[in-house]
Structures are given as C-alpha cells and as structure tokens.
Amino acid sequence: MTQYYGQVSPIYVVPNGINLAHYDRVRFGECNSETKLEDTQHNLLFLGQLSYSPNTVAVDLLINQIFPRLQQLYPDSRLLLVGRNPTQFMQAAAQREPRIIVTGSVPDVRPYLAAASVMVVPLLQGGGTRLKILEAFAAGCPVVSTAKGAEGIKVRDGEHLLIRNQVEELVEGVSQLWSNPSLGEKLAVSAYELVQSEYSWQAVGRKIELAVQKLFPQLKNNI
Numbered sequence: 001m002t003q004y005y006g007q008v009s010p011i012y013v014v015p016n017g018i019n020l021a022h023y024d025r026v027r028f029g030e031c032n033s034e035t036k037l038e039d040t041q042h043n044l045l046f047l048g049q050l051s052y053s054p055n056t057v058a059v060d061l062l063i064n065q066i067f068p069r070l071q072q073l074y075p076d077s078r079l080l081l082v083g084r085n086p087t088q089f090m091q092a093a094a095q096r097e098p099r100i101i102v103t104g105s106v107p108d109v110r111p112y113l114a115a116a117s118v119m120v121v122p123l124l125q126g127g128g129t130r131l132k133i134l135e136a137f138a139a140g141c142p143v144v145s146t147a148k149g150a151e152g153i154k155v156r157d158g159e160h161l162l163i164r165n166q167v168e169e170l171v172e173g174v175s176q177l178w179s180n181p182s183l184g185e186k187l188a189v190s191a192y193e194l195v196q197s198e199y200s201w202q203a204v205g206r207k208i209e210l211a212v213q214k215l216f217p218q219l220k221n222n223i
Helices: 020-027 053-073 088-096 110-115 131-139 167-179 181-198 201-215 217-222
Strands: 043-047 078-082 100-104 118-121 143-145
Touching: 020 110, 020 131, 020 181, 043 053, 043 110, 043 131, 053 078, 053 088, 053 118, 053 167, 078 110, 088 100, 110 131, 118 131, 118 167, 131 143, 131 181, 143 167, 167 181, 181 201, 201 217
Parallel strands: 043 078, 043 118, 078 100, 118 143
Antiparallel strands: none
16 A cells, blocks of 8 residues: 555544433432333333434334334333324334324434433435434343344344344344343443543544554643
8 A cells, every 4th residue: 555655643543422411310220211102111212313224214114114013012112203203103113002102303302312212223225323222222222133233333143132133133133122121221331431431522532542642642742
C-alpha cells in the first residue's frame, strides 16, 4: 500500500457509546412510567426511527408474522412500536389490532423500556451500531435479535442476548424469555456488564485516550 499511497497513518476504531447513568432508574425499577402499559408482563418492544427502511422491513415482519404467533401463545401480549415517522401500514395495523401500540415520536424512551419485558430486533439489513440494543442492555431489558441486528456489538448468544434468525426461532426466543424470567435476568446482568465495560461513555473515553496516546506519543504525559 505504501508504494501507491506513501506512509499511511494508523487507524483506530472507537465504538459508539451511551450514558449508562441515564438508564439507571429503569434498571432499578424506579422509572415511574406514564405509558400505563404495565398491566401485562408480555410487552414486546421495538425501538427506532420507524421510517428507516431496515426498521420498516423488521416491523413488517413483526406485525405480519412474529407478533401473531406470540399472541396465540400469550393472548395478553402487546407489541410496542416506539419511534418517529411510523408508516401508514404500521398505523393501520394499530387501528385494526388494539394490542399493537404505535407511539410516533416520544420525548423519552425510558418509560417504554420500563414497560417492556423483551426488546426484539428482527433486522435483516442495514448497518451501523444498534444503539437500541445498547439502550436495552443499559436498562436491564432482555434482547432477542437476529445476527444482523446485533452486528457490530461484542455479544455472545446465550450470554448477553438470544440470537435467532428465522421467524419461528425469534418467536421461540421471546417465548423462552417470557416462560423463564430467570434466564432474562441472567442475560440482563451479563449484558449490563458488557455495555459498562465496552460501550459506556467512560469506556469509550478510555479507548479514545489510548488511541490519542498511540497516535501522538509525545502528548502521553499531558493527557
């Protein structure tokens, strides 16, 4: 490469991060939810900009295939679609089925994280860090995701979340968490430890500091 471009500077990749303290009240069960959705333990949450094409595909899968199967198993289950710019299809689905809640833009997602018992991320396409998963980890909400949905995060199936790629597998994963709350608690503890060590602002700050020291060793004593 140097014969074509000359000396190439080293590249350090620093992950996206979140403010863990922002979600503490949810994780400790101290978030006074204004959603009035706590009448069931079977709230399924999808979070994100709903007009974003990969999210739209994932929500279509939820509405048409995943949620109907879960309703058969858990008649009191509810699907929470939280995020700005929902499509007409999503809004129509909510009008037809009262157990599908489409919020549109909300001032604070934490009440919905507090009401949810599982976050599901059935993404089949797209890129970037899934901050929705990091938010769920910080809030203590168990996650079921496709491998694509968890792409870019240092997660292990069965330790930090459940990775399931087919519709029936996703349904089974959510059902597994709902029927075995201790599994969800175990995953949530490991997931919080992961986000704390790798994706908190403090962890990201340390990675930036290390990268700067390597790029500019003469500044090491001044940082």
